[in-house]
Amino acid sequence: MTSSDVDPAGLGRRERKRRQVRDQLYAAAIHLFAAQGYEATTMDHIAERADVARATVFNHFTQKTGFLEEWGARRRAKVLGILRQEHAEELTVGERLRRYVGELAVLNIESRAETAVLMEASARFGQLLRDPMPEKELAAIIEEGIRRGEVRATVDPGEAGSLIAAGYFAGVMRWTGEEPEPFELRQRLERMLDIVLEGILR
Template sequence: MPAAPPAGRRERKRQQVRDQLYAAALHLFVSQGYEATTMDQIGETADVARATVFNHFSQKVGFLEEWGVRRRARVNEILGSQHAEGLPVGDQLRRYLKEMADLNVASRAETTVLMDASARYGRLLQDPSLETELARIVEHGQRRGEIRADVDCDQAGQLLAACYFTTILRWIRTEPAPFDLQQRLAGALGIILRGVLDDDVT
């Protein structure tokens, strides 16, 4: 009687195919544009059947959503390895935005195509994933007494995410980059954390 297959082999194979499709899609998006790329081309490039593409990604916009998920996961992985959760909340937020900026700068061509497509065809400003991540950091700081008790953590996360996305969208609009992305995000975060009124103004 043959031995039972190792547990998880089917899932590993499925993830391998998904990774192939994702890599093929990003390559095509960057080389020929999001609009010009078809699901058939993605399947051909990944060397899988057309039906397999749709089994993993029912719509082309799914690749945009996957891109965002993987970016955030990568940042969380980096921060986890740096034990950033023990830092003061302001430093955690600075580190999070810095790592996001570094990923974007390191792959500017990819970011330009994917972020623009996400704004045009995806749910970039409706997807709450990033604001949820940032709100979680704010809430953690609030529990430690670093954030005022009257601050709405969800609203703070929404504000930070909106600031991030609008900054990125301006950054990708012209070539070369019109400003230093990391510095611009750090400056915006500083304004949000400190507020804009002078301490003597009521």
């Protein structure tokens, strides 16, 4: 769970302060990664940028890769929050998956330079391709589709979720790997998803 997942009003003063410091550290790290590169940024740099002691950084993020994991988690949490506000659970499974992938595409497009640095760093140093959460979130949507009779009962939700997640990451990595951008990201991801949906929907 990230600090953005919890309503601050329901927290005590001490926990609010802790989350505020964590948010401060996170913002400092992401700024530095985007400005000077992931490898060139040290925990000391992050502490200096956030104006805290070096030990404070390690109290919240024991390793630099923790910022990469938090970056991915916050993005997914933001997308899930948007879907909840829109009552996306009322959509068909196909439309719900399109909204999920589409909102992630929008986040990437709005911050392409940041995405290029953080996605590459996540692939090289983090858990990008081993993080089970994107697959689990997608699998949960597909499981709901099976219960509703929209998805074929023989479909393995985990495998389908893994396939969509892999297609998403591959598309974003290729999109950020060239200048100028080689294709329109949202359209590419929609075409990828259409191929998967053709195979799993009734």
